Amino acid sequence: MSSSSASVLGSYQRTITVVALILIVLIFSFTGMRRAVWVELYDVFLWMETTPFGVIGKTWGAVFAVVEAFHLLAMALIGGAVFVSDFRLLGWGFKDIPAQEVLDKAHKVFVWALIVVLATGIFMACGVAGKIYWLPVFWYKMLALATGILFVFFVKRPLLKGNIDEINPTVIRLVATSSMMLWVTVAATGRWIGFAGS
Amino acid sequence: MNNARNDGKTKKKMDDKQLSAVAISVTVVVFFVIYWAAQIQTTYALLSSAYGW
Numbered sequence: 001m002s003s004s005s006a007s008v009l010g011s012y013q014r015t016i017t018v019v020a021l022i023l024i025v026l027i028f029s030f031t032g033m034r035r036a037v038w039v040e041l042y043d044v045f046l047w048m049e050t051t052p053f054g055v056i057g058k059t060w061g062a063v064f065a066v067v068e069a070f071h072l073l074a075m076a077l078i079g080g081a082v083f084v085s086d087f088r089l090l091g092w093g094f095k096d097i098p099a100q101e102v103l104d105k106a107h108k109v110f111v112w113a114l115i116v117v118l119a120t121g122i123f124m125a126c127g128v129a130g131k132i133y134w135l136p137v138f139w140y141k142m143l144a145l146a147t148g149i150l151f152v153f154f155v156k157r158p159l160l161k162g163n164i165d166e167i168n169p170t171v172i173r174l175v176a177t178s179s180m181m182l183w184v185t186v187a188a189t190g191r192w193i194g195f196a197g198s
Numbered sequence: 199m200n201n202a203r204n205d206g207k208t209k210k211k212m213d214d215k216q217l218s219a220v221a222i223s224v225t226v227v228v229f230f231v232i233y234w235a236a237q238i239q240t241t242y243a244l245l246s247s248a249y250g251w
Binding site for chain 1: 212214215216217218219220221222223224225226227230233234
């Protein structure tokens with residue numbers, strides 16, 4: 001490999017990693033690997049129901065409901081943080097406040113809300129592990145959630161940390177649109193789990 | 199040459215962060231448009247078979 005092609009690979013390391021990850025997820029999704037992993041995970045989900053979280057969640061509906069309330073409130077916070085920052089990026093609102101200020105403050109809210117969502121989500125998943133394992137929508141939610149978290153911390157934040165004026169406006173619009181799409185899907189599929197399979 | 203002049207404007211090459219953002223954003227938009235279109239279509243098919251729409 002020549003030194004010039006090596007330097008091109010070096011300067012586009014992040015892009016190469018992202019494309020490689022996308023290809024890995026696609027190969028995983030459209031081959032027998034996905035089914036094999038899903039079958040292997042059945043014992044994990046059975047075990048989740050036997051943990052203290054699982055027992056409490058299954059035995060006391062009131063505890064599950066209170067935890068779910070915090071889960072939904074935190075999801076609302078995430079939605080707010082995402083929409084505020086993405087609306088600012090699209091120029092649809094908060095134009096009188098510097099974009100960087102909106103993004104930084106929204107990100108702080110997002111991080112705390114995400115911690116609550118994950119903690120309460122794990123508790124709730126343990127309580128209904130035997131149900132959600134069989135729901136395709138649960139796996140789509142996990143795919144959207146994992147993509148959303150990686151997207152925020154490894155793509156969106158690093159991109160928008162610098163001077164936003166130097167970024168191509170089309171890229172900013174694309175990032176904001178896909179960000180909203182991801183988190184709306186996380187919220188919608190989450191509510192769908194509540195209605196499905198009961 | 200990295201920069202190309204066009205009508206007095208300078209088009210810069212996208213850097214690594216922007217290019218990776220485009221790659222994942224396009225994938226996300228395409229994937230979820232297909233996903234939600236399929237969901238809407240199956241819901242419509244279910245409703246039409248249930249109510250004879």
